[in-house]
Amino acid sequence: MRLYDTALRRIEPLELRRPGELALYVCGPTVYAEPHVGHGRFSLAWDVLRRYARWSGLAVRYVSNVTDIDDKIIARANEEGGDAAEVAARWEAVWWRTMDRLGVERPDETPHATAYVERMVDLIAGLIAGGHAYVGGDGVYFAATSVPDYGLLAPGPLDQLQVGARVEVGEEAGKRSPLDFALWKLAKPGEPTWESPWGPGRPGWHTECVVMSLDLLGEGFDLHGGGIDLAFPHHENERAQAEAAGRAFARRWVHSGHVVAEGGEKMSKSLGNTLSLPALLDAHDPRAYRLLALQSHYRRSMTVSPATLEAAGRAVDGLDGFGREFAAARDAEPDAGVRARFAERMDDDLDTPGAVAVLFEAMKQARAGGDGAVAAAVIDAWEKGLGLPLAREAQVPAAAAAKAAERDAARASKDWARADALRAELVADGYVVEDTPEGTRLRPAR
Known part of the structure; x- marks a missing residue:
């Protein structure tokens, strides 16, 4: 399998740390509101990668965290006059219920940030001792320029980039450089806090995944994934901390693209044009959204509109017709040629549009010749390789x-x-x- 590595800016073979085993870490949700369609596309991208890797014969260990302490969670709790932990638990339940509806398999491990605070404190202390972090007026900060190759995951020269939205520049008076970022935030009235050598407070967002990924997957794990909006500064800041701590981090960095509305405008909460994922799943077959994602390359923008969803829904109806027509072929030996053509496209930077085209062409072949082996390969690829189940001939009791x-x-x-x-x-x-x-x-x- 070959994937586009954001750090190298080219497609490279996925060289596994241990032959036959894929160790995959993906940044998961910050749980303070219901998921939107962008979360759905992002989750489907990694679900498909995981399923295809398993279809290919790899053992996969998939870890994806839950950020259950964050400025946005605290703000939501303050708005509601409630408790941050209760807010996080409530919206995490909504997240998993929605992922279940979408047909996204749950990760093997879902570490929560609040369970790792002590280990984050240990990491921060080590970074200070090594000269990579310093105590500022309102917390502890990482000195970005202390890492010689800082900016590896940035989309352009650092002097032309704005610091990420989660870095509250106006509040962080103790920073020495705009690129520096908070490792530990000193307590403010009414906020949840933990003890540390620098005073009561809570960890910065960029520190969480470093500790959790290394703890659960070990050094030099195979692949770190996430949405392209996380590449810089979030993933770059993770990478910088691990490098400064002398820990081998992710071998490959892979990122999925945005969802755009009709007309090409990016969907984001800041623009106020996001669509509720639960509402989408109320109105459409969840498989239609999966097929729409499969028909868009994972690194490119994907258009979500009533027209694209309706077209995908009609295509799913056609797939169900094929599944019923060839229900008896499921137990046949899958055609090796179809499997090879499907794998060739998927191995080329997870080219799902190309793989889908191979399967639709093979469906025509199966129907033209009544070929059960071809049909068996098609159904197996849709269901096990891509996670899109087809209907069967069966009466529900x-x-x-x-x-x-x-x-x-x-x-x-x-x-x-x-x-x-x-x-x-x-x-x-x-x-x-x-x-x-x-x-x-x-x-x-x-």
Whole structure:
């Protein structure tokens, strides 16, 4: 597999630390609000990479963190007159419920920032001792220029870039340089705090992932991923801390692209043009959003609009027709040629548009010749390689249909606990549970 490395600015082979094993770290959510469609696209990109790596025969360990202490969480708690921990827990539950609906597999590990504060304090102390960090007026800061190659992940010359949105320049009076960033923020009234040698406070955002990724994946792990908006300064600041601490960090840096609205405008909360991911999943088959993501290369902008979603939905209906037509072919030996052509496209920087084109062409081939081996390869690639399940010929038993109807009633009355419990029962009974505008849809799991 070859992927575009943001640090090297070219496509390079994925050279694994241990043969046959992929150690993957992806920056996860900051849980203070519901996820939007950009979060969905980002999550699908890594879900597809993970599934394809596994389809290719690799063992994958996928770690993605949860930021459960942050300025935005605290601001939300203050607005509501509540507790930051409660806000984080509530919105984290919404995040996972939405990812389940989207068909995104949960990470193998989901470390939470608040569980690693003591180890972050140890890292910061070591950086100060090594001359890479200093105590300022309102916290501890990393001296960016103390790392000779600082800016490796930046999109251009440092003197032409603005410091990232999460660096509150106006509040950080103790900084020596605009590029320096907070490692430890001294306590303010009403904020959650932890003890440290520099006074009560909390860690800066850029320190969290350094500690968690190294703890769970070890030094020199294979790949660090995230949205392209995180490459600089967030991922660069992670990398700089690890280098300053003398720790081998990620071997490859890979980033996914933005979601844009019709007309090409980037979607972002700051512009006020984001779309709710739960609302999108209420209105469309979750597989349609996955297919839309697959038809866009992961590094490029993806347009989300009613027209693109409707087109993807129609294509999914066609895939379901193929799945029913060739249901009996699922147990056949998959055609090696189709598998090879699919893998060739996916291995080339995760070229999902090219891989999807291979599968659609193979579907025509299967239908033209009634070829079960070709159909088996197509279905296997869609379902296991890309995570897009196809319909089967199967009647849903009355008991399962009754549970689905009860779940719809629970959702209508906003009894989310009961709806989630019924979903869990149906999954345990062997069904894939999908939320559609018409209600709960059940398909037998593979």
